Amino acid sequence: MIQTSPTPLAVAGPTPPRPLPLAEHLRSDTLKAAMLVQQEALQATRDLLRGRGFTELLPPLIGPVTDPGGRGAKALDVDYYGQRYRLMTSAILYKQASLRGFGKLFYIAPNVRVEPPETAETGRHLVEFHQIDVEIADGTREDAMRLAADLLKAVVERVWERVPQELVGLGRDRRAFAELLDGPFDRCTHAEAVGRLRALGHPQSPDAEIDWTGEERLSRQAVRPFFVTDYPKGSRGFYDRQDPDRPGVLRNFDLIAHGGFGELVSGSEREADYAAIITRMRESGENPAKYQWYLDMVREGIPASAGFGMGLQRLVRFLTGLDALWQVSAYPKLPGVLAP
Amino acid sequence: MTGDFVDGFAAGFAEARVRDRARVGTADAFPPEADYGVRVFGAGVSDGCGQAQDDLDRARIVPPVFMPRRLERLIELGREPLPDDVDLESGIGGFASPLPLFLSAFGSTRVGSGDLAVAASRQAGRLGIPMVIGENTVSVHGYRGASGAPSVILSRIRAYLEEAGEGRGGVVVQQSTEDADSEVWNLLYSDPAVQPLLASGRLGFELKVGQGAKPGLGGMTVLTRPEADRLADRFAVRDVLGPGSERVLRCASPGTFTEEIVRQQLHFMRNNYPRARTWIKFHPGRDIAEAAATAWSAGADAVTVDGAEGGTGWAPTAFLDHVGLPLGECLRRIGRPAGDLLVTGRMWEGTRIVRALALGAGAAGLGRAALIAVAEDPERGLVRLAECIALELRLLISALGKYSPSVLGPEDLWWPGSGVHDRQEALTG
Numbered sequence: 142m143i144q145t146s147p148t149p150l151a152v153a154g155p156t157p158p159r160p161l162p163l164a165e166h167l168r169s170d171t172l173k174a175a176m177l178v179q180q181e182a183l184q185a186t187r188d189l190l191r192g193r194g195f196t197e198l199l200p201p202l203i204g205p206v207t208d209p210g211g212r213g214a215k216a217l218d219v220d221y222y223g224q225r226y227r228l229m230t231s232a233i234l235y236k237q238a239s240l241r242g243f244g245k246l247f248y249i250a251p252n253v254r255v256e257p258p259e260t261a262e263t264g265r266h267l268v269e270f271h272q273i274d275v276e277i278a279d280g281t282r283e284d285a286m287r288l289a290a291d292l293l294k295a296v297v298e299r300v301w302e303r304v305p306q307e308l309v310g311l312g313r314d315r316r317a318f319a320e321l322l323d324g325p326f327d328r329c330t331h332a333e334a335v336g337r338l339r340a341l342g343h344p345q346s347p348d349a350e351i352d353w354t355g356e357e358r359l360s361r362q363a364v365r366p367f368f369v370t371d372y373p374k375g376s377r378g379f380y381d382r383q384d385p386d387r388p389g390v391l392r393n394f395d396l397i398a399h400g401g402f403g404e405l406v407s408g409s410e411r412e413a414d415y416a417a418i419i420t421r422m423r424e425s426g427e428n429p430a431k432y433q434w435y436l437d438m439v440r441e442g443i444p445a446s447a448g449f450g451m452g453l454q455r456l457v458r459f460l461t462g463l464d465a466l467w468q469v470s471a472y473p474k475l476p477g478v479l480a481p
Numbered sequence: 482m483t484g485d486f487v488d489g490f491a492a493g494f495a496e497a498r499v500r501d502r503a504r505v506g507t508a509d510a511f512p513p514e515a516d517y518g519v520r521v522f523g524a525g526v527s528d529g530c531g532q533a534q535d536d537l538d539r540a541r542i543v544p545p546v547f548m549p550r551r552l553e554r555l556i557e558l559g560r561e562p563l564p565d566d567v568d569l570e571s572g573i574g575g576f577a578s579p580l581p582l583f584l585s586a587f588g589s590t591r592v593g594s595g596d597l598a599v600a601a602s603r604q605a606g607r608l609g610i611p612m613v614i615g616e617n618t619v620s621v622h623g624y625r626g627a628s629g630a631p632s633v634i635l636s637r638i639r640a641y642l643e644e645a646g647e648g649r650g651g652v653v654v655q656q657s658t659e660d661a662d663s664e665v666w667n668l669l670y671s672d673p674a675v676q677p678l679l680a681s682g683r684l685g686f687e688l689k690v691g692q693g694a695k696p697g698l699g700g701m702t703v704l705t706r707p708e709a710d711r712l713a714d715r716f717a718v719r720d721v722l723g724p725g726s727e728r729v730l731r732c733a734s735p736g737t738f739t740e741e742i743v744r745q746q747l748h749f750m751r752n753n754y755p756r757a758r759t760w761i762k763f764h765p766g767r768d769i770a771e772a773a774a775t776a777w778s779a780g781a782d783a784v785t786v787d788g789a790e791g792g793t794g795w796a797p798t799a800f801l802d803h804v805g806l807p808l809g810e811c812l813r814r815i816g817r818p819a820g821d822l823l824v825t826g827r828m829w830e831g832t833r834i835v836r837a838l839a840l841g842a843g844a845a846g847l848g849r850a851a852l853i854a855v856a857e858d859p860e861r862g863l864v865r866l867a868e869c870i871a872l873e874l875r876l877l878i879s880a881l882g883k884y885s886p887s888v889l890g891p892e893d894l895w896w897p898g899s900g901v902h903d904r905q906e907a908l909t910g
Binding site: 213215256346420 | 656658659661662664666667668670671673676679688734736737738739741742744745746747748749750751752753754755756779780
């Protein structure tokens with residue numbers, strides 16, 4: 142059950158402001174403070190993960206294929222010696238590949254997703270963004286969820302220890318994080334989240350992702366971050382593992398921040414079985430032929446694993462309490478808006 | 482010597498066809514290559530023995546004497562109803578249309594993707610009927626045209642929007658398994674040019690599972706060798722058009738579908754494109770009833786069944802007249818539809834459309850007929866064809882004592898010799 146509060150201490154604003162011109166944005170005090178928070182968050186991430194035996198790799202930028210993604214976001218093409226290559230929307234396929242040599246690994250990975258223009262208004266989407274991308278060989282969903290919670294707590298502790306004045310200057314109140322640091326995160330299943338939203342009169346589809354508005358409503362009601370687990374097949378990529386005991390249910394999770402800031406993390410146990418991956422590719426409308434390098438490797442065998450991606454800009458926005466994601470990116474590109 | 486040898490065969494043996502095959506080999510499995518891209522194909526009306534292939538066309542439309550629904554309309558109007566009082570306004574897969582008609586996908590051949598297709602789009606927009614843009618259009622012709630020229634798909638959408646009035650019609654874009662590489666839907670969903678459609682709720686995506694002209698096969702396109710070289714990394718290209726041919730055949734995979742794959746692909750479409758309508762098109766498979774039921778239960782806004790009579794595309798001759806269920810049998814197997822059911826395949830006049838509507842369809846697609854109509858008159862050909870169909874529909878439906886296509890039923894049809902008149906019998910055959 143999720144702990145809820147009718148009046149959260151700090152919440153994201155309803156209509157995010159529009160970006161400033163880049164030159165003005167780059168010299169703003171807000172961005173300066175946000176970047177100081179970001180570098181502490183990154184340091185806390187590296188300290189925690191390396192302390193637990195993870196190796197940091199630098200991710201690829203382009204490849205013949207990338208994460209097919211979802212929700213209408215598209216990958217950008219590049220002409221690579223006459224072949225069509227893709228900029229990474231996420232490096233999930235390479236994370237799985239890397240497990241062959243690195244049992245515990247992470248990236249601070251740049252991603253490009255050309256999101257539908259309508260997402261410019263969510264305050265939570267940028268075309269260029271970064272993920273703290275983590276993968277654990279032979280890990281379970283529980284392992285990944287525990288690590289994601291530990292990581293978030295370590296980051297929150299570090300920024301309040303190192304840059305409290307910047308956070309206060311941005312209007313953040315330490316008390317907004319008291320519940321986060323206090324105990325384990327709550328969790329609910331996707332079906333329970335759908336039920337709660339429908340009880341609020343929100344028309345959430347039981348077969349789909351929690352939509353932006355629904356996610357924000359749940360997020361606003363919570364007093365600490367919470368997990369949503371067991372998303373339905375058909376809402377996530379082919380690499381999220383289907384629960385063998387519950388067909389149609391995925392062994393995955395999202396970590397949703399409280400206060401209206403929404404999703405910070407998506408993760409799952411991964412499919413590692415060749416036939417299961419091919420079938421899941423078809424179920425998600427993919428043509429397996431284009432994943433040849435990946436499928437060849439899967440056929441040879443890759444370790445079972447679990448992992449997650451934590452959106453770096455979403456994390457920093459949550460830490461700083463700013464209204465929109467563009468405020469925590471030095472070079473923001475809002476969906477549908479042409480920017481340098 | 483060969484002449485002497487074949488004299489021993491029974492009269493009627495397809496000697497000439499065998500000789501053709503002996504001469505040109507695999508090329509004989511297809512219609513003449515010279516016709517590719519300039520003619521529209523699809524099955525003929527008869528099986529060569531004078532029998533109509535599709536039982537649907539054998540059914541007579543049978544008005545009753547007693548017409549309680551005419552009385553309802555009389556009371557509503559305060560005067561005797563006329564054919565003009567038939568309201569053809571229809572909901573088609575989530576879109577409002579003044580007629581129970583839509584423009585079917587044409588495929589990527591020259592006849593289906595050139596100026597005629599743009600002219601057809603413009604006229605469909607003027608009519609306010611939904612328009613489906615076929616698979617392969619992007620994977621073969623590209624999304625952005627070469628050197629700044631607008632591409633086929635964007636030209637068609639623009640032409641449609643220029644003519645379409647507010648709140649009518651919609652544009653539905655197909656994607657097949659191999660188109661998935663081109664991410665047609667993703668390209669469209671975030672394209673500023675398409676935002677007027679999204680904002681007015683008039684964009685749809687159609688998952689193409691199969692087609693009537695060649696059930697069980699994927700798309701086929703005849704290409705010049707340089708064109709084939711350009712696409713060779715993405716498509717299978719086969720040299721089957723004969724030793725002297727300058728051209729080769731590009732064969733797309735139809736994709737693999739199971740009940741779960743159809744269900745989950747539809748869930749994915751709804752998840753990824755929540756502002757677009759979700760359509761699905763099936764070939765006339767023998768399990769069409771299960772396929773349609775799966776699609777509706779997964780939330781499809783429309784299920785299109787392309788009867789074995791359908792298709793503008795070039796198909797192996799073996800498929801054109803011999804493979805797949807006729808549309809009438811598909812409708813019989815589906816029975817009372819659990820959602821919007823759309824039909825295509827040799828639709829060009831009112832009686833076949835009325836028969837299909839009586840057996841559960843909500844609207845009929847014009848494919849070949851639309852192309853021929855715009856070839857006849859690029860400015861008004863399709864509009865006139867639709868006006869003529871609309872008049873026939875009004876005459877036929879009012880003769881049945883009904884004033885809306887949605888109330889047509891199997892009781893309005895009778896099959897000679899069958900004695901079938903009961904609704905349930907007609908539905909179950």
